[in-house]
Amino acid sequence: MAPRGRSTQSTGSASASTFRTAEPASLMLLKGSEHYLATRALDRIKTALKAQHPDLEYTRLDASEAGPGELTRLTSPSLFGEPRLILVEDLAQMNDTFLADALRYLEEPDDEDVTLILRHSGGNRGKKLLDALGRRAVVIDCSPVKSDADKLDFLRQEFRAAHRTIHPDAARALVAAAGSSLSDLGGAGQQLMRDVEGEITADHVDQYFGGRVEASAFKVAGAAFDGRAEAAARLYRHALATGVSxxxxxxxxxxxxxxxxxxxDHRGSQGQLASALQLPPWQLKQAAETARRWTPTRAADAVEAVAQADAEVKGVSRTPEYAVEKAIATIASGV
Structure with missing residues (x-):
C-alpha cells in the first residue's frame, strides 16, 4: 500500500507551513513547545474544516495513554463517511502501543475524510515516527519565542498579516507591557487591532496596557536623566529582579x-511643543524641568547611548542587561 501523505499532494511528499497559513491536510505535525502557536494553527484548521463540513467530528487522543488499536479505530472509515478531525496530543510521551500503531498507520492509503494532527512538544521519543512524519506530513513550526527581538518580529508579522501598521515605539512598548508570554502578546495585539483604527501608536499602547508596564522602568529613566547615577543603577537592578524586561x-x-x-533645542511656544510631542501639559512641565540641566550636545550623546542599548537589546549583544546598564551610566554622567 502507498505511504500516507498530504491529501492535496502526491503521497510520500511533505511540506512546511506556519500557524498563520496552515490549511487542512490528511497528515499534519505541530512541532515545537510553544502552545500558543500550536493552538492558533489548530484553531485555523478546525475553522476551515467546519466551514466545509458543519458536521465535522472532532476527537482528541493522548499518545501517552492510547490503547492497542485505538488509533486504528478512530481513523477507520465510518459507515456514513463523516469527516473527522483527530488531534493526537503528548506525542513527546507516546507509549510503545501508540508508536507501533502510528507507524502502521503511515503505511495505509489516504482517507480523505480524515485529518490527523499530531502534537509534539520536543525530545526524541519515537524518532522513527518523527522522521517519517517529517518526510510525509505538513510540518507546522511551533518553536518557542523567547527573546524580545523574536517577540518584536512576531508582533510585526501579526500586524502585517492583518494588513495593519504598528509604530516601532508602540511595538516595543507592547512587548514590554504584554510580552511575558506569547499568548498575552498575541491577545494584546489582537485587541488593539479590533479597537483602534489606523496606525497603532505608543499612546494607544499606554492607553490600553500602560498599567502593565511597571512604573519602575520610568523611575529608572527619571533617575538617569536627573544625573542620579547610583539611584538609577539601584532602581535598574531592582527592576530586573522583579521581572521588568x-x-x-x-x-x-x-x-x-x-x-x-x-x-x-526648542525655541517656539510650549503649546506647539506639547502638540508635537503629544504630551499633556503636566508631563511636558516635568520633562522641561529635567531638560534645564542638559545641553544639546549632551542630549544628543544620551539619545545615541539609548539607541545603541536598544540595538543590543534587540539581539546585537549577548548581554542586553549589561548594555542597558552601561547606557544608564552614560546618561547619568552627562548631566
Missing part, C-alpha cells in the same frame, strides 16, 4: 531622551 527600560529611556532633546 530590558526592552521596557530602553523604551522609557528613549521616550524621555526624545522629550529632553526636543526641549533643549
Amino acid at each position: 530590558p526592552v521596557a527600560i530602553t523604551a522609557a529611556l528613549a521616550r524621555l531622551g526624545r522629550q529632553i532633546a526636543a526641549l533643549v
Whole structure:
C-alpha cells in the first residue's frame, strides 16, 4: 500500500507551513513547545474544516495513554463517511502501543475524510515516527519565542498579516507591557487591532496596557536623566529582579531622551511643543524641568547611548542587561 501523505499532494511528499497559513491536510505535525502557536494553527484548521463540513467530528487522543488499536479505530472509515478531525496530543510521551500503531498507520492509503494532527512538544521519543512524519506530513513550526527581538518580529508579522501598521515605539512598548508570554502578546495585539483604527501608536499602547508596564522602568529613566547615577543603577537592578524586561527600560529611556532633546533645542511656544510631542501639559512641565540641566550636545550623546542599548537589546549583544546598564551610566554622567 502507498505511504500516507498530504491529501492535496502526491503521497510520500511533505511540506512546511506556519500557524498563520496552515490549511487542512490528511497528515499534519505541530512541532515545537510553544502552545500558543500550536493552538492558533489548530484553531485555523478546525475553522476551515467546519466551514466545509458543519458536521465535522472532532476527537482528541493522548499518545501517552492510547490503547492497542485505538488509533486504528478512530481513523477507520465510518459507515456514513463523516469527516473527522483527530488531534493526537503528548506525542513527546507516546507509549510503545501508540508508536507501533502510528507507524502502521503511515503505511495505509489516504482517507480523505480524515485529518490527523499530531502534537509534539520536543525530545526524541519515537524518532522513527518523527522522521517519517517529517518526510510525509505538513510540518507546522511551533518553536518557542523567547527573546524580545523574536517577540518584536512576531508582533510585526501579526500586524502585517492583518494588513495593519504598528509604530516601532508602540511595538516595543507592547512587548514590554504584554510580552511575558506569547499568548498575552498575541491577545494584546489582537485587541488593539479590533479597537483602534489606523496606525497603532505608543499612546494607544499606554492607553490600553500602560498599567502593565511597571512604573519602575520610568523611575529608572527619571533617575538617569536627573544625573542620579547610583539611584538609577539601584532602581535598574531592582527592576530586573522583579521581572521588568530590558526592552521596557530602553523604551522609557528613549521616550524621555526624545522629550529632553526636543526641549533643549526648542525655541517656539510650549503649546506647539506639547502638540508635537503629544504630551499633556503636566508631563511636558516635568520633562522641561529635567531638560534645564542638559545641553544639546549632551542630549544628543544620551539619545545615541539609548539607541545603541536598544540595538543590543534587540539581539546585537549577548548581554542586553549589561548594555542597558552601561547606557544608564552614560546618561547619568552627562548631566
